[in-house]
Amino acid sequence: MLESKQLAAQRGAATLFSGVDFKLTPGDALVVTGANGSGKTTLLRIAAGLSHAAQGTLSWRGVAVAPLDLVLRAAVLYIGHAAALKDDLTAEENLASLASLHAGKAVSEALRDALALWLLDRQRALPARALSMGQRRRVGLARLSLVPRPLWILDEPAAALDAAGVAMLCDMLGTHLAQGGMAIVATHQDIALSGPTVRGLSLS
Amino acid sequence: MLESKQLAAQRGAATLFSGVDFKLTPGDALVVTGANGSGKTTLLRIAAGLSHAAQGTLSWRGVAVAPLDLVLRAAVLYIGHAAALKDDLTAEENLASLASLHAGKAVSEALRDALALWLLDRQRALPARALSMGQRRRVGLARLSLVPRPLWILDEPAAALDAAGVAMLCDMLGTHLAQGGMAIVATHQDIALSGPTVRGLSLS
Amino acid sequence: MSLAEFFAMGGYGYYVWGAYAACALAIAAEIIAVRARIVAARRDAGDGGPAR
Amino acid sequence: MNWFRFASPASFFPLAGRLTPWFSAAAAMFAAAGLYLGLFAAPTDAQQGDAYRIIFVHVATAWMSMLIYLVMAFWCAVSLMFNARLAAMMAQALAPTGALFTALALVTGALWGKPTWGTYWAWDARMTSELILLFLYFGYMALRHAIDEPRRADRASALLALVGAVNVPIIYFSVKWWNTLHQGASVSLTSAPTMAAVMLTGMLLMALAAWCYAIAIALTRVRAIILERERHAGWAGEAVLAKAAQ
Amino acid sequence: MTATAAPVGRPAAPGAWHGAGWAVRRDARIALRSKAELGVQLLFYAIVVTLVPLGVGPDPALLRALGPGVLWVAALLASLLALPRLFAMDFADGTLEQMALSPYPLPALISGKIAAHWLATGLPLVVASPLLGLQFGLGADELLVLALGLLLGTPTLSLLGAVGAALTLGLRNGALLALLVLPLYVPVLIFGAGAVGAARTGLGAAAELSLLAAALLAALVGAPFAAAAAVRIAVD
Amino acid sequence: MTATAAPVGRPAAPGAWHGAGWAVRRDARIALRSKAELGVQLLFYAIVVTLVPLGVGPDPALLRALGPGVLWVAALLASLLALPRLFAMDFADGTLEQMALSPYPLPALISGKIAAHWLATGLPLVVASPLLGLQFGLGADELLVLALGLLLGTPTLSLLGAVGAALTLGLRNGALLALLVLPLYVPVLIFGAGAVGAARTGLGAAAELSLLAAALLAALVGAPFAAAAAVRIAVD
Ligand code: HEM
Ligand SMILES: Nc1ncnc2c1ncn2[C@@H]1O[C@H](COP(=O)(O)OP(=O)(O)OP(=O)(O)O)[C@@H](O)[C@H]1O
Ligand SMILES: Nc1ncnc2c1ncn2[C@@H]1O[C@H](COP(=O)(O)OP(=O)(O)OP(=O)(O)O)[C@@H](O)[C@H]1O
């Protein structure tokens, strides 16, 4: 469904990568690895339609898509380094706001379930400024179950998570893929995501 | 040298931890683990003298120290979640500025060596806003070799680092301990730091 | 002095009684607000306190 | 007797409860006497007619507005120096009453100004500094309100109150200077008639009433604050239950 | 049939109004976290107004001449003080890229943000302006014109400010462009203050008010798109 | 011997001057990189000052009477506009906690930051003021007193403002900062505007200027410590 042809990215005078081809069909996951600064984040932002590629094309369901194309925006859930949390809002308000930005008004039971899933029941009414690093990330990830999108693009989702959190994440990814979803994940940690449809892409 | 007695921390109505005792003598490391939100960051900030403990005392070389005590400030290097980088300054300027805040004017060769050690030679003149996540962290960690301090307090230093970066970090920690330094490290990842003098502290 | 004269305050009744009324009202409002606050605090402490 | 015992909120709570009725009663008595003197006993003024009777509330509120700020700053200093929670709570409890008296001084002054000066508001030195004092009170309360963590709010607002207290005399002096520079708002407050003994007594009684009232209301409010903040400390619930059992 | 008008497979963009509503709710909730915040905003205006007699002296005639200008400057200041919150923080914490990625039209989301900015900074002044104008001794009809002018003008300040703020986010020369946007404030301020002056002299303020309305319309149409374009460049 | 004066085992605090110098260098360098915000502040000042003649009409006597007050009120507000930037970003990115942890005395570091802030925001106003004063028809000696007054007064504004900025760290509100700070600015405004007024009437401004200098001295001594205490509270 998502297919890239000969993607290249340039920053300043340096070419970060070039000739990147990948193809994701339902149930596929692409795990992007590489050293710090090798261009993982850059690639993911191009795939999400946020950034322009220096070269190459991206297509969704066989149709070429430009950055910020509505088709892509309706298909992608991108969770990057920045959590998009507002310090003054509570964890629940933050989650509700972010979820409804992508998927219309969120039902309050669904919100609670999502928070409970990520073990944030007791932090529901805390302002985000009081949350710990991992808890902030958990609020961001709780969107995964609230925003139905075929393609997840996750940039280092396991950062700051404890072991239980990483397990939870793998679980959700597994379910998503099993249901015919797709995912692109950049990571430094080995996350236990395996199966015939998981492919690796290593940027040098 | 650093000793805590019955430390407790409170946030809002919740007691995060209580009765935390530890003692670090030269060559010792304390690896703090625990689930997200269990209070690792809080404990490290208390140990660094940034936050007040709800209860308990902290002493350095047998003398009780209050938060922000000069004795402690002269002995501790604290690197937390926030990197203290200025987006508009280059990697080198950032490092020079941060290092000289704690250890007087930095020699420019030493700066280059430190950057090279963390594989940032080519990013030296890049403004920090252009750096990748891991590169930002590397700039922060490059202080380790520029600011001579007996006690390192590192909050998730391995976050965002690639495998080579984590190895480098372990290396530096090992050398520091071998030279009679001390360290308190909070981490979710297993970092290969072992030896008779490495103790674990698990917050629940 | 008649009652009417007293209330007229030599033609300055509006200002004089206005000033006194403002003080009386403000103080009454403060007393009521503080009463309500301590009643609420009592209730919460009674409910929420681990002493129960 | 160890007075420091009462520096802990837990032991101050019942003491404050016992003191409050006495101060309330004193406030009512002084107010009754003061009002009698002010509204009935004092003769009509030759120049101002009966309008001057506003003085009995105006001066009391104006005095209290400044006095409470000083007391508040004192408690703030104590709370910063000795890290005393109760002192911070006292300051917190005094601020709304101080702001109220300041507002009342402005309102009663304005109501006095209309018949005597022909305008509700003029940029007179005292009125202007009183207005700035009101802003200082509001700043203190707004800062407290904006910080969630009570201990941080204690310390930050205490610092603000101290900075403000250092500035109050400077502001007062500068505003006075400004006023003379601009030849004043055509009228000066000091032109008030030399006071008859009965007037003076009435004013003093009203001021005493305001004192006692301020103490009583602040003690009550501080008890509410203690309960709100120590709700999880165990003794608070006990205190409430003990009270209910009486 | 309208359904075939959209190319096959292209989802229709969800409602612009919903998007704007989302942004208004979110930002207004942050700005007005507690009721006290509204009070603080009003006090802010009261203090700014109090400073003027302390600077220029208490002469009522002078103050009356200055009054409208002072209130307009207060509006400008409040608007500028809140501008960093408009985009810079959303940019830093990743909200802006999430907005760009959402299926709602970006100009709609941005319009919502601007509306919230105005609700938090402009509207309180409009509401308080008759009271504040009294401190300057303005008459009833002047007060009315003042409030009307502020009602028409302050949204324009928010809209123009938003363009400037968005430009500074991402463009290499954004700072310069933003400085070019600022002078656009001047005509708004002149017409706004001029309207009250016209009312005072009995000339009638219809001309100035219609100019303010025209400026508002132009800004309403143009600014959200300009700001959205700048935001898209910033998140690239 | 001086060495024994320090208790055994307690390191002597390294030089306060070095600390201040560190902060000045760092902040000045950052300010020079992103010049936009400096422009905004100066432009605001210019707009406010230009607006008044447009609002009150061209009567030279009136303008001359208003000039000092308007210029000073504008300077106050412009200073306020720049305050949120003094600490907020350093607080958000962790610089402030590193400063609190450094062996340099925190008040010295803070003084350095305030100095850099004044250089970037106060000094341009001082330099621009004679030019803007001309718009009000001020004479040469008045312009001199105006510039001198601003030279003595704007650092005081920065110092007092720093306390307010540190106290409101992490709190959303720009209006709250104004509410805390503007009342403290009143004496500076009165003496500053008064000085120019006195120069106009030929009385000589020596008294007002010395009062401004005294206020500056007092603020220099007190404000860095108060601001440092507030920063310590914020990083806790
Ligand atoms: C908003 C308006 C006013 C404010 C804020 C105000 C403020 C004050 C303050 C703060 C004081 C106590 C000062 C001291 O004891 O040194 C005071 C006292 C006094 N005020 Fe006012 N005032 C206002 C209007 C007026 C008016 C209109 C009058 C009458 C013409 C007036 C007459 C007095 C008198 C006679 C005293 C007592 C002076 C003394 O005992 O020293 N005030 N006022
Ligand atoms: N103007 C520029 N000139 C040269 N190089 C640049 C410029 N801007 C960015 N870069 C480089 O582009 C790369 C961006 O990489 P990116 O953020 O995609 O890395 P990443 O693989 O996500 O790294 P990490 O693991 O650290 O998150 C970095 O190496 C950065 O130094
Ligand atoms: N006002 C408050 N009321 C209740 N709980 C609070 C309050 N403020 C902070 N907390 C809690 O205190 C804890 C702070 O934990 P801390 O940041 O030390 O965790 P951590 O162990 O470092 O976690 P992480 O692994 O996610 O970094 C969090 O659980 C947070 O929810």
Ligand SMILES: [Mg+2]
């Ligand atoms: Mg990355």
Ligand SMILES: [Mg+2]
């Ligand atoms: Mg942590």
